[in-house]
Amino acid sequence: MSDEQLAVDMRGITKQFPGVLANNHVDFSVRPGEIHALVGENGAGKSTLMNILYGLFPPDSGEIHINGKQAHIGGPRDAIALGIGMVHQHFMLIPVFSVGENIMLGREPVAGPDFYDHARARTAINELTKRYGLALNPDARMGDLPVGLQQRAEIVKVLYRGANILILDEPTGVLTPQETKELFVVLRDLVKSGKTIIFISHKLKEVLEISDRITVMRRGKVVGHLTTKQTNEEEIATMMVGREVLLRVDKKPATPGAVVMRVENISANTDRGVPALKGVSFELRQGEILGIAGVEGNGQSELMEVLAGTRQVTGGRVLLGDRDITTYDARTERGAGVAFIPEDRRGTGLVLSFSIAENSILGRERSPTFSWNEFVLKLVAIKEWARRLVKEFDIRTPSIEVAARNLSGGNQQKVIVAREMGSKPKVLLAAQPTRGVDIGAIEFIHRRIVQERDEGTAVLLVSAELDEVRSLSDRIAVMYEGRIVSIEPPDAAEERLGLLMTGGGAPREGAA
C-alpha cells in the first residue's frame, strides 16, 4: 500500500519517560475510512502514541505522515489543522459551561470586537447535529447532562473542528450497554460520511464488533497487526498479555449454604445529602457470589460503604447472622468478619506512601497476630505475613518494603485483595475489584474470588463491567436509582440486564 492511501502513518515512534520506554519504535498506520482499533493493556503505550499523534507531547524520534504528507505536530492546534480530533477518555468538558460554549471553545464565533456570538454558535451546532443525527441542546449546562450525551458533545466538538480522523480513547468505559450501541451506530454513520476512526479499547468484544483492523501493543511495542474478520478474542488477548489467558471464568456451580448477611430495607444518602439508597433488601448466602449490576452512580458505591461501615444508614437494618450490625463502624465490621475491597484503591484501599508490609495489615493492626496489646507492632510477624501474601497472591515487587505507590495498578489491587481475603472473612465485599487492572491480573483476581466462594465465603460483587458481573455471579441483582429492581439468574440476556439497568423491563418474581 502506498503512502498516499494512508490516513495516518506513524513510523518508528519512540518516546522515553523517566523510567519507562513508553513507545519503542512503534509503526502504526490507519487507512482512510476504516475503524481501526488500537488495543493493549494499561501502560502498553496506546495513550502515549495517541497523545503524540494529537500533539500533546513530541516524540523523541520517528516520523508522522498524515494523508501521505509528512507532518510536524507541535501541539493540538497543529493536529486540529491537520483534521485530527480526539475524544479523550476523561472528557475535556467544562461542567459549568453550556454545551455550546464547550463545543465552540477554541474556535468561537465572534461578533463585534471580541464578543462571543451565542446566536451563531447555536446555528452552527444545530447544523452539525442535524447532519450527523446527534441531537443535542446547545444551551444545556454540560454538567447536567448524562455521560452518554457528554460524550456526544465531545464528538460534535471534534467534528466542529473539521476533524476527518477521530481518535476515541476508551470511549465505552463510561457507557451503559445501550449507550454503547448508540455510539456504535454513530461511529458507523461517521465512517459512511467519510471519516476515519481510531478506536482505543481493551474491551475485546467491542473491538471485534466495531473495528475493521486491529493493532495490538504490549510494553511500548507493536506486537501485531490483525484483520478483525480473521481473528478472535483469544488471539488478541494472547498477543496483549504475551501468554495464553483464560478469558472466561472457570467455575463450578455454586453450592449456597445458610444466609450469612441479611439486608433489610436500608436507605442512605450521598455525601451531598441526596438519597442514594431507597429501600434495598437482599440476602447473601454462604458460598455464593451475588453480583450487583448497574450504571455507576445508582447507589452501588453507597451500598458497599454502608455494609463496610463507612456510611450511616437513614433507615433499615443489616444483619450478620443474628447480629444487628447496622450501626457498626469500619473497625467493628472487620471484627465481625466483613472484608472490603474498596473501589478506589489509591484513595481508600491503600496508603500509597506505606510499604507493602504496612499496607498488608491495614485495618488489622490491632489484632493479636500483629501487635501486643493493640499497641506495639509485631514487626517480624508482619513481615512474615506480608511475604506470605506476596507469594500466595503473586504480587510482583522487588521487596515487601517497596512503597505501594511504586507498584503497578494490578499489583496494588492484588495487595488489597490479598489483605482482605487473608483475613478469612465471612462476607467479602468487592467493589470494582478489577478496575484499571490488566488482563493477567483480572484473570488472577477472578480466580481468587471464585476460590473464596468455594471455601464458603459470601461474596458481594459490584462492578461497572457487565461482563464481569455476568461471568462471576451466581445471582445478579440489578440496581437502578437506589433500588434493586430485579434479581436475575447469571445467564440472563445482556439486553435484558441493560434494559433493567436503565429503568426499563419488568422485574422477575421474588425481586425486592
Add this chain to the structure above:
Amino acid sequence: MSGVEDIFRLLFTANLWQATLAAAVLLLLPALGGVISERSGVVNIAMEGMMLTGAFFAVVADLAWHNAWLATGVAVLAGALMATIHAVVSIQFRADQIVSGIAINIFAAGLTVFLVNRIYGIQDIGHVTPSESLPYINVGGLDQIPFVGKVLFQQNVVVYMALVLLVLVHVVLFRTRLGLRIRAVGEHPQAADTAGINVYLIRYSAVITSGLLSGLAGAFLAIGVSNTFVPNMTDGRGYIALAAMIFGKWTPVGAFIACVIFGLGEAIYDNNSIIHVSPYLLSMLPYILTLVVLAGLVGRSTPPAADGLPYVPGSE
C-alpha cells in the same frame, strides 16, 4: 446607645459615602486583578506586595520626574514585574502558589523599606506636592447633584478609571471570546489546551494584568491619597481585596459590592472621632465577613475548578 445613633446619622452624610467609594476603589483594583488571575487558575494572594511595590515606585518616580502620570506608569510596571515573578514561579516552575504569594508580600515589604533607606537615607522620603499628585476631578454639572454629585462625581481620577475597569473586566470575562478562554483555562486547562488554547499565555497575561491593577491601586494610595510613602502603607488592603474577591464569588461585580461594604467599614473607622465604636472592632469586620462567607453561611462560594493547580501539558 449614642454609638448606634451616631453611626446612623453618619450614614446619611455624603462625606461618608464619598470616602467609602474612594476606600472601596483602593480595594477594588487589586480585587479585580485577583478575579482575573484566579479565573485563569492561578491563586494570587500577592496583591498586597504588588500594591506596596507600586506605591513605593509611584512616589520615587513622582519625586524624580514631577509627573503623576509618568509615576503611575512606573507604579503599574513595578506591580506587573512583581506579578511576573509570581507567574514564573507558579506557572513555569509549578510551585505552590500560596507560598509564592506570601514570599512576594514579604519580599515587597522588605524591598521597599530597604530601598527607602538606600535612596533617601534615614530621613523621610519626602512628600509629593499636591499639584504633582493624581488629580481630583469634579465632573462638570453632575457634581452639583445633591448627595450623589459629591459621592460619585467629586472623586480622584483613579476612582473613575476603576469604575470603567470594573465594567470592562465584567464584560471581558463574561461576554467575550477572551473571557470564555480565560475561564476555560481556570476551570479545565487540559480541555482548553486540547481545544488549541495557549494555557500558559493566558495564565501569564492574567497574572501580569493583576499586577498592573494592583500597581495602579498602589499609585492611587501613594500619590493620590497619602502623597508620601510610608513603610507597609498598604496596611493589609491586598488581603482585604482577596477577601472581597472571595466574598464576591470570583466575579467583578460581586467583588465590587464586597469592596463597598469593606470600604464603608473603613470610612466609618476614619470618622471614628464622632462615633464611639471600637476602631479595632471595625477593622476586624472584613475578615469576620470573609470567614462567614467561607463557612458557607451566605451561599456557597466556589472557586474556579482548577484554581491553584499548576498545569502540566499532557497530564490527565
